[in-house]
Amino acid sequence: MATKPTARPASTKNRSDRPGRAVASDRNASFTAPGLSAEDGARVIDILQSRLDALVDLSLTLKHIHWNVVGPSFIGVHLMLDPQYAGVQMMVDATAERIATLGGVPSGLPGHVVANRGWDDYGLGRADSQAHLGALDLVYRGVIKSHRESIAKTEDSDPVTQDMLIGQTGELEQYHWFVRSHLEDYAGGLSNAGTSTEIDAAKAAIRKGSTTRNVAATSRNTNGVALARAKR
Numbered sequence: 001m002a003t004k005p006t007a008r009p010a011s012t013k014n015r016s017d018r019p020g021r022a023v024a025s026d027r028n029a030s031f032t033a034p035g036l037s038a039e040d041g042a043r044v045i046d047i048l049q050s051r052l053d054a055l056v057d058l059s060l061t062l063k064h065i066h067w068n069v070v071g072p073s074f075i076g077v078h079l080m081l082d083p084q085y086a087g088v089q090m091m092v093d094a095t096a097e098r099i100a101t102l103g104g105v106p107s108g109l110p111g112h113v114v115a116n117r118g119w120d121d122y123g124l125g126r127a128d129s130q131a132h133l134g135a136l137d138l139v140y141r142g143v144i145k146s147h148r149e150s151i152a153k154t155e156d157s158d159p160v161t162q163d164m165l166i167g168q169t170g171e172l173e174q175y176h177w178f179v180r181s182h183l184e185d186y187a188g189g190l191s192n193a194g195t196s197t198e199i200d201a202a203k204a205a206i207r208k209g210s211t212t213r214n215v216a217a218t219s220r221n222t223n224g225v226a227l228a229r230a231k232r
C-alpha cells in the first residue's frame with residue numbers, strides 16, 4: 001500500500017537532493033536567468049511553483065465540473081469549460097517551463113500539489129449547472145487574487161515572469177467573466193454574493209431557480225472548503 005509523502009517546508013522546497021538517490025535532485029541549478037540574482041531567482045521560482053500548484057488544481061477542477069454538471073443547462077456549461085481547461089493547461093506548461101528556465105525543478109505531480117496547496121479538493125460532485133458555477137466563481141476568485149499578488153511580488157525582481165503572470169491573469173479573468181455572467185442579474189448583482197464557501201455559493205446560486213435542497217449528490221469536507229478558496 002502506498003504511503004502519503006511527507007510535505008516539505010516551503011523554505012526548503014527545491015533545495016534538497018532526494019535521499020539515497022544520486023540520479024535525481026530537487027535542488028535549484030547553479031544558474032538562473034542572466035541579470036537575475038540567485039536570491040531573486042530562487043524567490044521567483046517559489047512564487048511560480050505556488051502558481052503551478054494552483055493552475056494544476058484548477059485544470060483538474062474544470063474537468064471535474066465538465067464531467068459532473070447536470071440539468072437543463074448541461075450542454076452549455078459542459079462545452080464552455082473545455083476551452084477554459086485547454087487555456088489553463090497552456091498556463092500550466094508555460095509556468096512549469098518558466099521555473100525550469102530559471103533553474104528550478106517544476107513539479108506538477110499530484111502528491112506535490114496536495115502536499116503543498118493551502119486548500120482542499122473542490123467540494124461538489126454531481127450538481128446542477130448553477131450550483132457548479134456558483135462554486136466555480138469562488139475557485140476563480142481565489143486563483144486570480146493570488147495571481148495578482150504574485151504580479152505585485154515580481155514587479156521589481158523579474159518583469160519577464162511578471163509579464164507572463166499578467167497575461168495569464170487577463171485570460172483567467174475572462175474565463176471568470178464567462179462564469180459570473182451565468183450568476184449575474186440585470187442590475188449587476190451576483191446570485192452567490194456574500195458567500196465564502198463553495199457549498200454556500202452553490203446553494204445561493206440555485207436558490208431562486210430550484211427547490212432542490214441538496215446541491216450535490218456528493219459533497220466533501222465543507223469546513224475545509226471554507227478555508228480553501230481564500231488561500232488558493
Ligand SMILES: [Fe+2]
Pocket residue numbers: 066
Ligand atoms: Fe469532454
